[in-house]
Amino acid sequence: MDALRFIGKRLLLMIPILIGISILTFAISNTIPGDPARLILGPKATPEGLEALREDMGLNDPLYVQYGNYMAGIFQGDLGKSTYSQRPVVDDLLRYSPATFELTMFAMFITLVVGIPFGVISASRKDRIADQFTRIFALIGVAMPAFWLGLLLLLFFYLKLGVLPGSGRLDGGMSPPEYITGMYTVDALLTGNWPVLYAAVMHMILPGITLAAVTVGMITRMTRSSMLTVLQSDYIRTAFAKGAPENRVLYGHALRNGIMPVITLLGMAFGHALGGSVLVEAVFSWPGLGQYAVNAINYLDFPAVMGVTLLIAVMFIIVNLIVDTLYFFIDPRLKHN
Amino acid sequence: MALLEVTNLKQHFTTKKGFLGEKTIVKAVDGVSITIDEGKTLGVVGESGCGKSSLGRSILRLVEPTEGSIKFEGEEIVGMSAKRMKELRKEMQIVFQDPYASLNPRRTVRQILEAPLIIHGVGDKRERKELIENLSGKIGLRKEQLSNYPHEFSGGQRQRIGIARALALNPKLIIADEPVSALDVSVQSQVLNLMLELQQEMNLSYMFISHDLSVVQHISDKVAVMYLGKIVEIADVGKVYDTPMHPYTQALLSALPVPDPTRVRSRIILQGDLPSPSNPPTGCTFHTRCPMATKECAEIVPPLEEKAPGHFAACIHV
Amino acid sequence: MVRRVTSSPLTMLGLFIVLIILIAALFAPAIATHSPTEVDLVSKLEAPSAEHYFGTDEVGRDIYSRIVYGTRISLRIGLLVVLIAFPIGTILGAIAGYAGGRIDQVIMRITDIFLSFPGIILAMSIAAALGPSIDNVMLALAATWWPWYTRIVRSSVMSIKHSEFIEASRALGANPFRILFKEVIPNSIAPATIQASLDLGFVILSAAGLSFIGLGAQPPSPEWGAMLSNSREILREAWWAATFPGLAILFTVLGFNLLGDGLNDLMDPKQR
Numbered sequence: 001m002d003a004l005r006f007i008g009k010r011l012l013l014m015i016p017i018l019i020g021i022s023i024l025t026f027a028i029s030n031t032i033p034g035d036p037a038r039l040i041l042g043p044k045a046t047p048e049g050l051e052a053l054r055e056d057m058g059l060n061d062p063l064y065v066q067y068g069n070y071m072a073g074i075f076q077g078d079l080g081k082s083t084y085s086q087r088p089v090v091d092d093l094l095r096y097s098p099a100t101f102e103l104t105m106f107a108m109f110i111t112l113v114v115g116i117p118f119g120v121i122s123a124s125r126k127d128r129i130a131d132q133f134t135r136i137f138a139l140i141g142v143a144m145p146a147f148w149l150g151l152l153l154l155l156f157f158y159l160k161l162g163v164l165p166g167s168g169r170l171d172g173g174m175s176p177p178e179y180i181t182g183m184y185t186v187d188a189l190l191t192g193n194w195p196v197l198y199a200a201v202m203h204m205i206l207p208g209i210t211l212a213a214v215t216v217g218m219i220t221r222m223t224r225s226s227m228l229t230v231l232q233s234d235y236i237r238t239a240f241a242k243g244a245p246e247n248r249v250l251y252g253h254a255l256r257n258g259i260m261p262v263i264t265l266l267g268m269a270f271g272h273a274l275g276g277s278v279l280v281e282a283v284f285s286w287p288g289l290g291q292y293a294v295n296a297i298n299y300l301d302f303p304a305v306m307g308v309t310l311l312i313a314v315m316f317i318i319v320n321l322i323v324d325t326l327y328f329f330i331d332p333r334l335k336h337n
Numbered sequence: 338m339a340l341l342e343v344t345n346l347k348q349h350f351t352t353k354k355g356f357l358g359e360k361t362i363v364k365a366v367d368g369v370s371i372t373i374d375e376g377k378t379l380g381v382v383g384e385s386g387c388g389k390s391s392l393g394r395s396i397l398r399l400v401e402p403t404e405g406s407i408k409f410e411g412e413e414i415v416g417m418s419a420k421r422m423k424e425l426r427k428e429m430q431i432v433f434q435d436p437y438a439s440l441n442p443r444r445t446v447r448q449i450l451e452a453p454l455i456i457h458g459v460g461d462k463r464e465r466k467e468l469i470e471n472l473s474g475k476i477g478l479r480k481e482q483l484s485n486y487p488h489e490f491s492g493g494q495r496q497r498i499g500i501a502r503a504l505a506l507n508p509k510l511i512i513a514d515e516p517v518s519a520l521d522v523s524v525q526s527q528v529l530n531l532m533l534e535l536q537q538e539m540n541l542s543y544m545f546i547s548h549d550l551s552v553v554q555h556i557s558d559k560v561a562v563m564y565l566g567k568i569v570e571i572a573d574v575g576k577v578y579d580t581p582m583h584p585y586t587q588a589l590l591s592a593l594p595v596p597d598p599t600r601v602r603s604r605i606i607l608q609g610d611l612p613s614p615s616n617p618p619t620g621c622t623f624h625t626r627c628p629m630a631t632k633e634c635a636e637i638v639p640p641l642e643e644k645a646p647g648h649f650a651a652c653i654h655v
Numbered sequence: 656m657v658r659r660v661t662s663s664p665l666t667m668l669g670l671f672i673v674l675i676i677l678i679a680a681l682f683a684p685a686i687a688t689h690s691p692t693e694v695d696l697v698s699k700l701e702a703p704s705a706e707h708y709f710g711t712d713e714v715g716r717d718i719y720s721r722i723v724y725g726t727r728i729s730l731r732i733g734l735l736v737v738l739i740a741f742p743i744g745t746i747l748g749a750i751a752g753y754a755g756g757r758i759d760q761v762i763m764r765i766t767d768i769f770l771s772f773p774g775i776i777l778a779m780s781i782a783a784a785l786g787p788s789i790d791n792v793m794l795a796l797a798a799t800w801w802p803w804y805t806r807i808v809r810s811s812v813m814s815i816k817h818s819e820f821i822e823a824s825r826a827l828g829a830n831p832f833r834i835l836f837k838e839v840i841p842n843s844i845a846p847a848t849i850q851a852s853l854d855l856g857f858v859i860l861s862a863a864g865l866s867f868i869g870l871g872a873q874p875p876s877p878e879w880g881a882m883l884s885n886s887r888e889i890l891r892e893a894w895w896a897a898t899f900p901g902l903a904i905l906f907t908v909l910g911f912n913l914l915g916d917g918l919n920d921l922m923d924p925k926q927r
Contacts, residue, residue, distance in 0.1 A: 020768030031784045143908035145860055147867050148901030155894055275773030279864050294868045297783050309780040313772045397826055426828035439819035443841045453827045
């Protein structure tokens with residue numbers, strides 16, 4: 001009941017944010033320099049022709065009417081037509097988003113599996129070699145230009161050693177698994193297509209590591225500082241004093257409390273990974289939203305850019321909602337308040 | 338005519354709790370009437386949370402009063418225009434409790450003391466400089482110290498600076514909200530004596546808010562005792578301290594050390610804690626802790642009545 | 656205070672890096688060995704050597720000299736973006752925190768909306784709308800960065816707005832404008848200032864990213880992100896073209912981060 005109320009409240013709070021996002025994206029769309037009608041008709045257009053097209057496109061309507069039309073379009077799944085792919089933007093987004101989602105989730109998986117243990121070890125060995133190493137590693141991770149790390153990894157593991165594939169989601173000539181979720185690893189797993197699963201995982205390693213570098217740094221630092229606070233608390237010192245095994249105290253008692261601030265950071269880390277995917281996909285020719293957006297930018301394909309922006313913002317909001325809900329279930333204090 | 342005349346002043350706060358915003362009303366000041374005469378001091382005593390600070394802030398309209406009337410030299414200031422109010426602020430000033438929090442840490446003493454003059458457009462730069470130096474002399478500060486920052490001073494010195502700021506515009510009334518409670522006992526008397534000297538010199542009126550009964554006794558002409566937003570007893574200082582009428586006043590005074598050992602005063606220990614002002618007891622709000630409480634006390638709200646000439650108390654058993 | 660800065664090796668390292676970048680930017684012509692833009696096809700794709708410390712690119716430009724001149728571009732972006740975003744964010748945050756009520760609600764909801772986009776994505780779409788150029792990237796980054804300062808300043812204003820010195824100012828009859836600028840803001844911008852010093856690095860990083868995808872600096876500008884973008888074409892032949900500009904970004908961001916962290920520790924001695 002409490003949980004339902006909490007989630008319901010969060011959903012209600014999302015509405016004004018979503019409206020705000022739509023207004024902001026609409027405002028950005030309207031700052032495009034130049035006249036879209038002229039862009040379409042080209043330099044030889046007659047004034048009459050331009051005027052007719054403007055009228056037709058609703059460009060002569062007052063702004064609020066234009067916004068209304070824009071919103072109506074969004075609700076009907078109409079985000080305009082991509083001038084580059086010549087397809088409806090929504091179709092393109094549906095086609096490209098599974099790849100981005102798969103890569104981002106993989107990066108978040110790496111982030112958690114690496115970041116949290118690193119943070120715990122660093123905190124429990126404060127100021128010793130392991131801690132110093134982890135701190136420097138995390139510092140560099142946070143300051144790392146991900147797209148550059150991608151280039152270096154590509155240079156070394158693909159061009160130099162040739163042990164990992166360098167671009168795309170599958171080996172050349174391989175056909176994707178049967179479409180279920182659009183995420184190749186998941187679909188290959190579900191259909192039992194092992195060669196494709198292997199190839200899909202291998203292809204994700206480099207871009208995944210690249211995308212995770214920054215978020216690993218963020219999560220490691222947060223875990224460390226949060227664990228340091230927890231480890232100084234009386235009940236942990238009591239547990240150690242009673243002679244409880246170190247790992248049980250660290251990962252059992254301490255982490256359960258130390259993880260809370262880390263969870264609040266997860267949503268932000270996910271958003272960072274989503275944003276970073278734009279750059280990383282460009283490096284690895286990963287056919288996702290980022291690659292699509294970069295192409296769109298180069299072809300001045302504005303509806304496509306706005307479509308990606310809107311979609312990523314909505315994904316980010318939903319992830320934050322999930323993180324908040326998770327927090328609610330983990331932190332017992334919130335339930336009684 | 339009294340300098341300040343406050344009638345039936347109420348200061349209620351609404352606080353929202355929870356998502357759906359269940360409102361609770363806190364009656365910090367609940368129907369207080371007082372007067373302060375020119376050159377005199379009214380002491381206001383009570384436990385923390387009794388609303389005495391809210392009363393002071395309400396009179397200065399630092400928080401807007403909910404109800405009631407505040408007349409300064411006969412002029413109503415509740416609902417007064419912002420422009421006139423600004424002018425009147427020259428006449429009534431405040432000195433705060435915490436000398437560490439009441440001075441902007443990023444401004445020099447000179448800037449702090451000059452602010453009131455700038456705000457009210459007093460004099461030009463040179464005149465202001467003279468005024469400030471004159472003022473700092475009054476509170477025993479050397480000229481060179483004016484360019485120092487607040488953290489370079491002791492608590493007592495800071496409180497003097499706070500007083501100087503309040504005096505910069507030559508006010509008639511100073512509301513002093515626990516002005517010495519944050520200071521060491523040795524410094525307290527210095528500041529109190531300074532306040533008394535300045536009162537003589539500038540014919541100031543004080544409203545002196547404190548929880549410390551001996552300090553209030555020392556400085557006041559008249560004393561008001563507050564409990565949960567209401568005045569329970571008010572009279573000249575001698576009457577309140579020698580013949581306290583309200584059981585609450587008696588309990589407070591019984592805790593004071595007695596200077597004359599032959600006068601035995603038995604200590605009255607109050608039961609329980611101060612009730613929450615958001616949910617005050619019915620009837621006489623003091624009945625939950627009163628040693629003399631009877632059944633009627635939970636029902637009847639006792640009016641503040643003149644029980645002896647010039648001596649008012651709010652208790653049905655007196 | 657000075658002793659506490661010098662006693663932290665990491666903060667000193669940060670300071671050192673930032674100083675190097677400042678010097679490189681100020682004295683670029685003296686420090687660079689070649690012209691940053693001059694094409695020299697004879698010596699194209701040369702590996703690092705005594706003549707070309709960091710090698711040359713596909714048209715023979717000296718990468719070391721380009722990186723040295725690139726500090727000017729990056730520093731300018733970092734400083735200008737922060738100089739635009741910081742005052743806007745600070746003033747809005749101070750107004751929101753001090754005024755409270757409806758004004759606070761409106762400002763903070765707008766802030767929330769901006770923050771509900773991953774920063775780089777919002778900057779990308781604004782820059783794309785304005786058209787690819789370095790100035791537009793700066794505007795776009797400033798437009799996405801200010802809400803952070805608004806949040807930070809608002810929360811520190813909330814913590815001091817009931818301070819007695821602010822009440823004292825109200826009791827004196829000061830107008831809200833004076834209270835805001837003389838009392839509230841000077842006492843609540845310290846945390847935001849530290850954030851700004853950290854942000855210098857992150858702004859530079861983001862701008863390089865946007866240039867990398869073709870939105871910011873355009874060739875032949877020696878901007879680090881644009882250089883990296885360019886290096887993709889010659890990745891197989893010239894590892895140096897991809898390596899050194901990225902190192903320059905990494906060190907710059909690291910320098911500002913270390914310095915910012917050090918300042919942060921100074922303000923809050925408990926956090927270590």
